[in-house]
Amino acid sequence: MSSKNQDHISLTPASNEIFDIVVIGAGVVGCAIARGFVLEGAHVAIVEKASDILDGASKANSAILHTGFDAPSGSLELDCIRDGYQEYMEIHQELGLPLEKTGAHVVAWNDEEVARLDSILSQAHANGVADVALIGKKELQTLEPNLSGNALAAISVPGEAIIDPWSAPYSYLRQALLNGAEAFFTCEVEAGTFDNGVWQLQTSRGTLKSRHVINCAGLYGDQINEKLLGRSTFGIMPRKGQFVVFDKAAHSLVNSVILPVPSERTKGIVIFQTVFGNLAVGPTAEDQISRRDVSTDKDTLQSLINAGIDKIPALKHMPVTAVYAGLRPATENKDYQIELDETQNWITVGGIRSTGLSGALGISKYVYKLYSQTGNKHKPVKNPQLPKSPVLIEASTQGLRRDWQKSDHEEVVCHCELVTKREIEQALEGSLAARSLAGLKRQTRVTMGRCQGFYCTARLAELTDGHFSNPIAKKINNG
Amino acid sequence: MVDRAVEKSSLGSDIPIDVAIIGGGPSGLSAAIELKRCGVSRVVVLERESEAGGIPRHCGHPPFGMREFKRILTGPNYAKKLVALASAVExxxxxxxxxxxxxxxxxxxxxxxxxAEVINAGRVIYATGVREMPRSARLISGKRNSGIVNSGALQSMVYLKHRMPFKRPIIIGTELVSFSTIMTCHHAGIKPVTMIGEHDEITARWPYSVFPGLIDIPFRTGLRIFPRIMGIPLHLGARLIAIDGDDNVSSVQIELANGIRQTVECDGVILTGKFTPEATLALSGHLDIDPATGGPVVDQYGRCSDPVYCATGNLLRPGETAGWCWNEGRQAGRLVADDLKNKLPEFDRRIQIYLSDTLIKYAMPKFVGLPLSAGMEDLQLRFKNSAKGYIIGTSGEETVYRRKVSVHPEHRVIIALDKLTNKCSEGNIQLTFEER
Known part of the structure; x- marks a missing residue:
């Protein structure tokens, strides 16, 4: 292991102080909660068993910021999505986070689905999303001219938006760290005891002490509860979703997110633009045992492509840029499983199955409310420091310029996504330094374009020398 | 302190750019050299890598340069020679x-x-070349772990950066580049465990463009034996079913020609060939793209749907040798030089080549201007599978072309444009393949 990689080093004594909160798991929910609690004035540590954040359920999703129009009425999920949506709208500008309010259309492709649109409309209104409306075939065709003629009618949801699933949580955690939080990576929680109001968490890197613990372990949420509390009120049932990302040339084939009329089990297959200029189709919903296996399957991917072509015939000629799969931490319950165990200063945030990105900021608010209701109080940070996020999407309206547009970037390394050497070097430094290629990809987008690393992998291997525990390539020792 | 933001590169000087060439590989450099030889004043090659030369830069093995320099060079030496020639003519x-x-x-x-900066050029030549199809677009099942690379990425790692991503990979594909990958591996001390090809015979063909002759069969027999000499079992008619492993590749599932599935222990996967034009700029820009070739739609002058733009080399259609691309670039340079002098012959009419057979992968150029005078002399075709039969060209009800051929995947078939078009008095041409 290289000298630049510090992950194997034990926790320093200074970090052995007693934190107010230890957040287990640096997924989007953990990052949002760390930020929320820090801004409320708590002393927070976040621990993550992977080398980089967003390594579990948060690494792959459809990157849509939902309004909550179709969330179950009266659910905690709905409350969190609404609050999360609201807060993202408020903070995205100052955090430099992208937002494209494309709107969405729930499209009915047959008479049976047309018949179900009314109930979707009334649910949306009941959920407080007032601007949702029913539109006919003609209007839909005007708004989405590339949809196949089988699109019969739709519910228009103007508030749905697309965002970057990674820069948002990175920014949440960066803000937490800037304002006093600490983060520990490659740090797996193995056991723990609660005594005299203090948790002693045994981790793979030493012991952490904290008054409260918030379990945001996502796909491992039930296991953490079983390990540390001896029980879990829910079981994680991983549900895999595969996606196909089409070439940027396909981006303009839709103007909004194309949602299906949902079934009981899943929201179904969505066609959505990404903020990076691609068009994607997915996810599938496949129950599985493994909490890690995000393999993709040729036949499934082909059926996703076919489903896309069925709805948008012009996709037929579009090359595939990427494929990926994500796991949603579903449980036997439909709603989020957020529980406070007052006797053990433990809050479980589990079963955030598919709306974590939209709900994260709202979940953070709700969890802080639970926490403060039991008499815990801190002094909120006045004028919290704002993190500087790398600009991955040009947005002249927000005055955001990509690094390649500025001078002294040295070199464009990833030609497809226009990632510069300076951006890569910055992502390899600092408290959230990328320690794996996957982490570097999420922070900078290297290798995520058309060529998938054909041109830049060799240069990346060189630039990342000594930074990754699993290096891209090793030096040849043949003299 | 100098405000760097107001400084510009030397490109945007007051001297107008006559021709900007995007891409400094064999076709781009040879176009540039030819333009200068034809007396064009300011010719700039825009190369995104740290050195010009293109793909040959990281093909550390021969044979390069037989057509151009009548001698056998390694890729890097060939690239250096092209760059030196270009620099010599300014x-x-x-x-x-x-x-x-x-x-x-x-x-x-x-x-x-x-x-960022905006520059203007009188003409633009696209010479952005090809790349191999990545794992994603091949829809390969299984894990998406590290150790899965294209041969181009492996070559740059080995020859340019002296690094290796694995020790015992499997090689997927039997194109020429697949065999060159064996040499790349050998150079780095990487020991491939197996090589598989999807077709019943190896895909690589003798590069006719270099030495025409009837030595394809001994050549391919040689290639068939070559992996075995290197200690690598070669399975033809075999498919990659899935990739397994956690952080790194640990094994792959393959299906052999007899239908039996096998697990092959390995620590990497080299995906070779299946070339696709690097048409990023054209795709995201204003030019028409031919989904069949993956490159811009062109006429026999290489002119795109916007005639200020011309395409050349492997961007036109995937997978020719450096020598072939060098020749195309040279021709493109001459044509653009003529165009700038208004000496390019005008067309009376322009016909479009349509493909109505799924066996035909592509035909390039898509448009042919008549009467024929300058430009490409042949229509270049490729086929998806091996077959014997007739290529038939029809115009309306009339058969205007008919030729008996034996075709193979990734094997170039050329049709002389004059033979194809001389009976076509009006309308477009439809190409079909009739199996016999």
């Missing part, structure tokens, strides 16, 4: 210069270390 080569957008009227948005 072609401006700008490395680390990325074209971000190509717009109408030859307006290019570029970025260099000085940041």
């Amino acid at each position: 072609v401006e080569i700008h490395t680390m210069t990325t074209v971000v957008e190509a717009r109408p009227d030859g307006e290019l948005l570029i970025t260099t270390n000085f940041g």
Whole structure:
């Protein structure tokens, strides 16, 4: 292991102080909660068993910021999505986070689905999303001219938006760290005891002490509860979703997110633009045992492509840029499983199955409310420091310029996504330094374009020398 | 302190750019050299890598240069020779210069270390070459772990950066590049465990463009034996079913020609061939794209749907040798030089080549202007599978062309444009393949 990689080093004594909160798991929910609690004035540590954040359920999703129009009425999920949506709208500008309010259309492709649109409309209104409306075939065709003629009618949801699933949580955690939080990576929680109001968490890197613990372990949420509390009120049932990302040339084939009329089990297959200029189709919903296996399957991917072509015939000629799969931490319950165990200063945030990105900021608010209701109080940070996020999407309206547009970037390394050497070097430094290629990809987008690393992998291997525990390539020792 | 933001690269000087060439590989450099030889004043090559030369830069093995220099060179030496020739005739080569957008009227948005900047050129030659199809577009099942690379990425790692991503990979594909990958591996001390090809015979063919002759069969027999000599079992008619492993590849599932599935222990997967034009700029810009070739739609002058733009080399259609591309570039250089002098012959009419057979993978150029005078002399075709039969060209009800051929995947078939078009008095031409 290289000298630049510090992950194997034990926790320093200074970090052995007693934190107010230890957040287990640096997924989007953990990052949002760390930020929320820090801004409320708590002393927070976040621990993550992977080398980089967003390594579990948060690494792959459809990157849509939902309004909550179709969330179950009266659910905690709905409350969190609404609050999360609201807060993202408020903070995205100052955090430099992208937002494209494309709107969405729930499209009915047959008479049976047309018949179900009314109930979707009334649910949306009941959920407080007032601007949702029913539109006919003609209007839909005007708004989405590339949809196949089988699109019969739709519910228009103007508030749905697309965002970057990674820069948002990175920014949440960066803000937490800037304002006093600490983060520990490659740090797996193995056991723990609660005594005299203090948790002693045994981790793979030493012991952490904290008054409260918030379990945001996502796909491992039930296991953490079983390990540390001896029980879990829910079981994680991983549900895999595969996606196909089409070439940027396909981006303009839709103007909004194309949602299906949902079934009981899943929201179904969505066609959505990404903020990076691609068009994607997915996810599938496949129950599985493994909490890690995000393999993709040729036949499934082909059926996703076919489903896309069925709805948008012009996709037929579009090359595939990427494929990926994500796991949603579903449980036997439909709603989020957020529980406070007052006797053990433990809050479980589990079963955030598919709306974590939209709900994260709202979940953070709700969890802080639970926490403060039991008499815990801190002094909120006045004028919290704002993190500087790398600009991955040009947005002249927000005055955001990509690094390649500025001078002294040295070199464009990833030609497809226009990632510069300076951006890569910055992502390899600092408290959230990328320690794996996957982490570097999420922070900078290297290798995520058309060529998938054909041109830049060799240069990346060189630039990342000594930074990754699993290096891209090793030096040849043949003299 | 100097405000770097107001500084510009040397590209945007007051001297107008007559021709900007995007891509400094064999076709781009040879186009540039030819333009200078034809007396064009300011010719700039925009190369995004740190050195010009293109793909041959990281093909550390021969044979390169037989057609161009009548001698056998390694890829890097060949690349150096091309760059030296270009510099000798005062072609401006700008490395680390990325074209971000190509717009109408030859307006290019570029970025260099000085940041973004817009330059204008009288003509633009696209010579952005090809790359191999990545794992994603091949829809391969299984894990998406590290150790899965294209042969191009492996070559750059080995020859340019002296690194290796694995020790015992499997090689997927039997194109020429697949065999060159064996040499790349050998150079790095990497020991491939197996090589598989999807077709019943190896895909690589004797490169006729270099030495025409009837030595294809002994050549292919030689290639068949070559992996075995290197200690690598070769399975033809075999498919990659899935990739397994956690962080790194640990094994792959393959299905052999007899239908039996096998697990092959390995620590990497080299995906070779299945070339696709690097048409990023054209795709995101204003030019028409031919989904069949993956490159821009062109006529026999190489002119794109916006005639300020011309395409050449492997961008036109995937997978020719460096020598072939060098020749195409030279021709493109001459044509663009003529165009700038208004000496390019006008067309009376333009016909479109339609493909109505799924066996035909592509035909390039898509448009042919008549009467024929300058430009490409042949229509280049490729086929998806091996077959014997007739290529038939029809115009309306009339059969205008008929030729008996034996075709193979990734094997070039050419039809002389004059033979194809001389009976076509009006309308377009439809190409079909009739199996016999």
